[in-house]
Amino acid sequence: xxxxxxxxxxxxxxxxxxxxxxxxxxxxxxxxxxxxxxxxxxxxxxxxxxxxxxxxxxxxxxxxxxxxxxxxxxxxxxxxxxxxxxxxxxxxxxxxxxxxxxxxxxxxxxxxxxxxxxxxxxxxxxxxxxxxxxxxxxxxxxxxxxxxxxxxxxxxxxxxxxxxxxxxxxxxxxxxxxxxxxxxxxxxxxxxxxxxxxxxxxxxxxxxxxxxxxxxxxxxxxxxxxxxxxxxxxxxxxxxxxxxxxxxxxxxxxxxxxxxxxxxxxxxxxxxxxxxxxxxxxxxxxxxxxxxxxxxxxxxxxxxx
Amino acid sequence: xxxxxxxxxxxxxxxxxxxxxxxxxxxxxxxxxxxxxxxxxxxxxxxxxxxxxxxxxxxxxxxxxxxxxxxxxxxxxxxxxxxxxxxxxxxxxxxxxxxxxxxxxxxxxxxxxxxxxxxxxxxxxxxxxxxxxxxxxxxxxxxxxxxxxxxxxxxxxxxxxxxxxxxxxxxxxxxxxxxxxxxxxxxxxxxxxxxxxxxxxxxxxxxxxxxxxxxxxxxxxxxxxxxxxxxxxxxxxxxxxxxxxxxxxxxxxxxxxxxxxxxxxxxxxxxxxxxxxxxxxxxxxxxxxxxxxxxxxxxxxxxxxxxxxxxxxxxxxxxxxxxxxxxxxxxxxxxxxxxxxxxxxxxxxxxxxxxxxxxxxxxxxxxxxxxxxxxxxxxxxxxxxxxxxxxxxxxxxxxxxxxxxxxxxxxxxxxxxxxxxxxxxxxxxxxxxxxxxxxxxxxxxxxxxxxxxxxxxxxxxxxxxxxxxxxxxxxxxxxxxxxxxxxxxxxxxxxxxxxxxxxxxxxxxxxxxxxxxxxxxxxxxxxxxxxxxxxxxxxxxxxxxxxxx
Numbered sequence: 001x002x003x004x005x006x007x008x009x010x011x012x013x014x015x016x017x018x019x020x021x022x023x024x025x026x027x028x029x030x031x032x033x034x035x036x037x038x039x040x041x042x043x044x045x046x047x048x049x050x051x052x053x054x055x056x057x058x059x060x061x062x063x064x065x066x067x068x069x070x071x072x073x074x075x076x077x078x079x080x081x082x083x084x085x086x087x088x089x090x091x092x093x094x095x096x097x098x099x100x101x102x103x104x105x106x107x108x109x110x111x112x113x114x115x116x117x118x119x120x121x122x123x124x125x126x127x128x129x130x131x132x133x134x135x136x137x138x139x140x141x142x143x144x145x146x147x148x149x150x151x152x153x154x155x156x157x158x159x160x161x162x163x164x165x166x167x168x169x170x171x172x173x174x175x176x177x178x179x180x181x182x183x184x185x186x187x188x189x190x191x192x193x194x195x196x197x198x199x200x201x202x203x204x205x206x207x208x209x210x211x212x213x214x215x216x217x218x219x220x221x222x223x224x225x226x227x228x229x230x231x232x233x234x235x236x237x238x239x240x241x242x243x244x245x246x247x248x249x250x251x252x253x254x255x256x257x258x259x260x261x262x263x264x265x266x267x268x269x270x271x272x273x274x275x276x277x278x279x280x281x282x283x284x285x286x287x288x289x290x291x292x293x294x295x296x297x298x299x300x301x302x303x304x305x
Numbered sequence: 306x307x308x309x310x311x312x313x314x315x316x317x318x319x320x321x322x323x324x325x326x327x328x329x330x331x332x333x334x335x336x337x338x339x340x341x342x343x344x345x346x347x348x349x350x351x352x353x354x355x356x357x358x359x360x361x362x363x364x365x366x367x368x369x370x371x372x373x374x375x376x377x378x379x380x381x382x383x384x385x386x387x388x389x390x391x392x393x394x395x396x397x398x399x400x401x402x403x404x405x406x407x408x409x410x411x412x413x414x415x416x417x418x419x420x421x422x423x424x425x426x427x428x429x430x431x432x433x434x435x436x437x438x439x440x441x442x443x444x445x446x447x448x449x450x451x452x453x454x455x456x457x458x459x460x461x462x463x464x465x466x467x468x469x470x471x472x473x474x475x476x477x478x479x480x481x482x483x484x485x486x487x488x489x490x491x492x493x494x495x496x497x498x499x500x501x502x503x504x505x506x507x508x509x510x511x512x513x514x515x516x517x518x519x520x521x522x523x524x525x526x527x528x529x530x531x532x533x534x535x536x537x538x539x540x541x542x543x544x545x546x547x548x549x550x551x552x553x554x555x556x557x558x559x560x561x562x563x564x565x566x567x568x569x570x571x572x573x574x575x576x577x578x579x580x581x582x583x584x585x586x587x588x589x590x591x592x593x594x595x596x597x598x599x600x601x602x603x604x605x606x607x608x609x610x611x612x613x614x615x616x617x618x619x620x621x622x623x624x625x626x627x628x629x630x631x632x633x634x635x636x637x638x639x640x641x642x643x644x645x646x647x648x649x650x651x652x653x654x655x656x657x658x659x660x661x662x663x664x665x666x667x668x669x670x671x672x673x674x675x676x677x678x679x680x681x682x683x684x685x686x687x688x689x690x691x692x693x694x695x696x697x698x699x700x701x702x703x704x705x706x707x708x709x710x711x712x713x714x715x716x717x718x719x720x721x722x723x724x725x726x727x728x729x730x731x732x733x734x735x736x737x738x739x740x741x742x743x744x745x746x747x748x749x750x751x752x753x754x755x756x757x758x759x760x761x762x763x764x765x766x767x768x769x770x771x772x773x774x775x776x777x778x779x780x781x782x783x784x785x786x787x788x789x790x791x792x793x794x795x796x797x798x799x800x801x802x803x804x805x806x807x808x809x810x811x812x813x814x815x816x817x818x819x820x821x822x823x824x825x826x827x828x829x830x831x832x833x834x835x836x837x838x839x840x841x842x843x844x845x846x847x848x849x850x851x852x853x854x
Contacts, residue, residue, distance in 0.1 A: 030737075030738070031737065031738045031741035031742070032736075032737025032738055032740055032741040033737070033741075035446075036737050036740045036741055036744065037368070037446075037740065038740060038753075039368070039446075039775060040744060040774030040775045040777075041446055041774070042449055042774055043774075044441075044462060044463050045444060045445070045446060045448060045449065048441045048442065048443075048444035049444045049446075051442075051444070052442070052444050052520055077521065080360060081358075081360055081361070081543070082360065082361055082366070082520060082521035083361050083363075083521045083522070083523065083525055083526070084543070089543075092543060093543075093544075148575070148579070151579050151583075152579075155579065155583045156579060156582050156583045159583070162580075162583065162585055163576070163579040163580045163582070163583040163585055164576050164579065164580055164585070165545070165569075165580075165585065166545060167545070167546075250572065250573050250576070251573065251576055252576070253544075253569075253570065253571065253572075253573070253576055253580075254544075255542070255543060255544030255545050259544070266735070266736060266737070267737075268737055
């Protein structure tokens with residue numbers, strides 16, 4: 001296993017390098033730049049600005065400099081928020097998205113798994129239909145509809161919550177519910193599918209024949225295998241959920257990293273784009289690795305290779 | 306709809322109970338100790354929806370509207386603005402004189418003016434601030450509002466002279482400032498009053514965090530920042546909240562009524578409206594168009610549609626046929642039913658624009674107007690060789706991705722098709738792509754707008770000078786350029802405005818841009834906010850604002 005992890009980590013180095021390189025040049029070749037504004041910047045001012053950010057030097061030099069500073073862990077200053085560094089912005093915003101993401105993940109698993117299991121066990125009964133309908137609704141209703149609806153009901157009409165913001169613990173409730181519901185729906189569907197497949201297999205029949213109780217059969221024998229599709233889904237999903245959801249963060253005015261990820265591209269904030277892409281890539285790779293490890297643990301047929 | 310929602314709400318209610326909570330309003334209690342001695346009076350906290358997150362709070366470094374509002378609370382210039390009509394009134398300078406030739410301005414600072422940390426403000430602070438503003442290494446985006454007018458300042462900015470004492474700034478003594486201009490600038494006092502480019506910054510604080518001309522140091526962070534306006538910075542949580550509290554060292558602190566202003570970033574207009582409706586903020590920065598009618602009907606006291614000093618227009622690239630022919634441009638300009646557009650599409654109480662200059666800018670009303678009937682427009686088009694629109698190639702029209710621009714574009718597209726037989730093709734582009742195409746003249750017809758930095762008709766006319774960085778039409782007219790320079794030499798405003806009339810007439814005749822409407826500022830404000838008057842520049846000095854509890 002150590003060999004497996006070490007090997008995989010080694011593979012990430014070229015992957016990250018390719019991502020940095022591709023992003024660096026792609027964002028540079030997009031029309032417009034950080035100083036493109038509605039009000040034209042006079043040529044003298046533009047010259048001085050570019051000199052300040054080292055953008056008057058050849059592109060390959062800027063690329064090498066950036067690579068060198070990334071290796072030292074310095075992601076550079078932001079163009080859009082000039083008094084802040086990208087490191088600082090990530091350090092400030094990532095915890096917010098992490099918190100939102102983890103609460104949502106808790107909601108997603110807490111609701112999705114039981115619903116999925118219930119649906120599978122009671123296949124083609126009303127329980128299954130209720131659970132599956134919930135999942136369908138969760139998947140079909142977009143967050144930008146559910147978010148404002150919940151705000152309308154709970155913040156404006158009932159007055160229980162703030163309409164937006166991220167100031168007190170109570171402000172976590174609405175956004176994490178909305179985000180959690182979407183993932184709960186996927187988790188429920190995947191759990192149901194996985195469970196159905198496992199429940200029809202021989203070893204389940206064997207377990208039942210040996211006189212194991214139904215609860216034991218489901219929780220001990222079936223669930224482990226039934227979770228396989230959920231786990232493969234959760235790897236990239238966790239990376240997505242904890243690195244922030246642009247839509248949720250925008251609707252609820254949450255100071256998370258998801259908004260920076262999208263807005264930095266609109267602002268042509270070169271360094272912040274690279275920083276957030278790097279962060280997201282890192283998370284994605286790490287989560288996929290963890291999902292792979294978990295899959296091997298869940299499925300005895302797989303081996304670390 | 307709402308009733309069914311309530312039923313739905315009952316289903317999910319336990320979730321809220323889980324969190325163990327009742328509604329928690331945003332803090333309205335004191336967030337600092339200063340109110341302790343004023344227990345008799347309820348604390349006055351204004352909660353202000355401020356659009357996007359400010360880039361910085363350094364008055365010499367920022368550009369946007371959210372920043373403008375913050376700077377307004379934190380700083381005061383030599384001159385301040387009247388809260389009702391923005392005209393210059395004494396600020397940190399108690400008086401000033403202008404030499405008869407209009408080239409030398411002398412300002413006399415008040416006695417006992419201090420920074421928020423108690424350090425006295427001197428003429429030298431202004432001198433060094435101006436030096437910082439026009440330092441090439443500092444690269445301030447608004448430097449041109451200073452160096453365009455002051456003697457030798459542009460040479461200093463471009464590095465051709467390095468001796469700052471040659472620039473037209475002097476401080477004969479601690480309380481006096483003398484500014485020598487490169488040419489008469491009749492609106493200089495307005496720039497100083499309406500814009501922050503001329504503000505002093507706390508040099509003693511700035512030098513603690515870096516060199517004088519170093520960009521983006523930590524001096525604007527909460528805890529570090531020192532200012533000289535009615536309020537001072539207390540807290541800055543990016544994308545969450547900026548809190549400014551009353552500055553006890555402000556020279557006119559006694560007339561400041563608010564104890565605190567909380568600025569909330571509200572990028573999403575729909576979300577901002579929900580914040581307003583749930584009582585989280587007292588003023589919004591905007592309102593979704595779809596919400597204007599419901600507010601008009603149900604809460605007219607909260608809805609504000611006020612004139613705003615800006616013009617919305619379509620810009621023509623005058624080098625590409627068929628828009629290289631002024632008859633075509635004029636025909637297009639005539640064939641827009643602006644009243645219908647405003648009534649049915651923009652719906653924000655805008656005023657139709659038949660000239661580029663904003664009527665009533667510092668008493669200036671453009672006389673030349675785009676007039677004519679549809680028959681006139683068709684005749685112009687026929688004269689240009691496109692009778693009934695026949696033979697005219699489809700015109701590519703670009704706008705930045707936005708529903709409002711799209712709807713306006715579609716309405717005008719239909720008007721031109723129906724009235725003239727002219728076809729345009731709408732193309733939306735992402736903001737920076739769109740701007741890049743504008744600045745590189747890679748377009749035929751483009752939606753655009755111009756909002757004034759200070760209140761003077763010069764603002765709307767200077768940009769159409771040949772080669773002006775904001776012209777971007779490639780239109781050039783020697784008479785127009787000559788008149789622009791003549792206007793600056795005019796002995797008084799009456800003469801100057803007559804010259805502007807001629808310039809507006811040229812613009813109406815040639816139509817390098819097709820004016821469509823004059824902006825309104827549309828926003829929501831709680832009726833308990835007082836001392837907040839509609840102004841053309843949308844600036845509202847915070848020291849006059851108070852809450853009627």
